[in-house]
Amino acid sequence: MKYLTKITAMAASAMIMASTAFAADFKPAVIYDMGGKFDKSFNEGVWNGVKKFTDETGVSVMEFEVTNETQREQAMRRMAERGATVILGVGFAQADAIAKVSAEFPEKQFSIIDVSWLDSPNLRQYAFKEHEGSYLVGVAAAKASKTNKVGFVGGMDIPLIRKFACGYVGGVKSVTGNAEVYQNMTGTTPSAWNDPAKGAELAKSQIDRGADVVYHAAGGTGIGVIQAAADAGKLAIGVDSNQNGLAPGAVLTSMLKRVDVAAYETFKDAMDGNFSSGVKILGIAEGGVDWAEDSNNAPLITADIKSAIEAARADILSGKVSVHNYETTSSCPY
């Protein structure tokens, strides 16, 4: 008996030692981009995933927010030198930096969100099938529209945002073939992500032309879009995180892009020793994109709308409908 307790005690202490040694070895780090981690949008989505990871595992994550171009590379290298074992980059602007630093530290693990074109043996890249999620909210918009005219306000005019627009148009047209979709981009520079006044102006002009549902994919600019739709008594569709609560009753739904899943998964896989490199593309099937339903928009989502969205979702899952990805052809067939 005594012998047995001794053995269990030894085993237990060995386990504790092993786990502390492991905890000391595993050091995650994240580098937010210039928007900062509380941007109510993309970076904050990542932060939510990081927070969930820390809450669940008790492992704290080293964080840094860059303030100028040179700091991206410096921050990554600094994190690696300080013993970070897995480093997460946020956004396509960090692509060059992570390509360089991941090559310098082949024994470390790297991961980046919204990038799919790099090639590095220790780098995991996350891309999202935003076109699939946008297709779903397009279906919802067409069903909810009474004028058969809907709008789209994009942030910076880059292929990624056109991908949102194209999927959305596809969804709208799948319900109402002759519907009109007004599209506007806010600008061509990163400042287009944070210009709510211009977002509101663009949404207003689309509403003046008859649109009664406006979808935005414009980061901070979208706050203005939602506000303008709410002021005019029309409907907006949110993006990235669940924005239904920003103007309850005026936000039809939100296209969820689960960057938090990517952040959480990166750290969790690295911690459990399941880290793999390569490109991970998260669509509806992988839980990477979806539409949002909660108490804020429950009155707006009628049974008819809901069944249409669910049908479209099932069709995409079964492969019956394949939503066109703008980035593959640089054009939109809808």
Place this chain on the structure above:
Amino acid sequence: MNNAILPRWIDIFLLPIINLLAALCVAGIIIALIGENPFTALVVMLKGAFVYHGGLGYTLYYTTNFIFTGLAVAVAFHAMLFNIGGEGQAMMGGLGVGLVALAIDPFLPPVLVVLLGICAAAALGGLWGVIPGWLQARRGSHIVITTIMFNFIASSVMVWLLAGMLMNPGQMSPETRSFAEGVGLAQIHVIAGWLGIEISRSPLNLSFPIALIVSVGVWWLIWRTRLGYIIRATGHSEKAAIYAGHDPARIIMIAMAISGALAGLMALNEILGVQGRVILNFTSGYGFTGIAVALMGRNHPVGILFASLLFGALYQGGAELDFEFQSITREMVLMIQGLIILFSGALAYMFNPAVERIYLRLTKQGQADG
């Protein structure tokens, strides 16, 4: 500015140090309020800027930017022109380097491309200074207003080109393709590597020695040449300059051209030294910080060198603070930098009367004793 009572060493060295200490005290109180130890923070900041792996290199790399933009503000200031367009002039400098490199790097040897790029940086930066200078000299449009407006124009031009015809296809950031292999200013750790010395990696590059040479050049220009004398004379009294037979309008344009060219040279460090391509926003506000650097350095190259080093250390040490303490965010770091600018720029002469009194009492005592 001419202080008859205080000897120069107090004006140039002691007062800035007192201002700096005052700023650090206030910053320290705020750091203590958020629950961190201000002395540990200071040590982390200093170590981050000078001791840690690569820290000194980063500090000197930021210093290089501030030397160029600080000198730019100082030269204009000697002609009593307040050039706050350093940001736009630096952007145009970067565009100059970029256009030259992108146009000729497949055909000419890299060394030649770099030399032509440097000339283009100075030329385009100078052009962006000389236009507001001309508007001031010939049309009476105030230089502060026009240089600010030229910052916006420069930024729009950059956006138009980098998000349009110069944008590198196949990716999403507004930036050009990378320059050909070898087109750039070698980084110091690479050069040290050639000599067999291993130093830690940092973006510090040949622009730093160039900045030092340019500083000597500016000192020579302002205090040892005829043109420098006329610039200073025009700045002190335009009427006297006219009486002496100089055309102030011409001097204003020349001073602004030199000032713009100096700001344009900042692009050497960022574009040729580090990025190897033109990117949007590479100036990151260094042009504006140059104003504080020049104010703190009393518009003298030596002062500007020290002020640049201080700001470089603040930038690099500040980033280190952000790394080290989760509670100190980048906004905190910005605030500390703001306090230092406030105390050494806006409130630069706050401690003057007190220092004067103490100095007078001490010297009188000294005389009485003697």
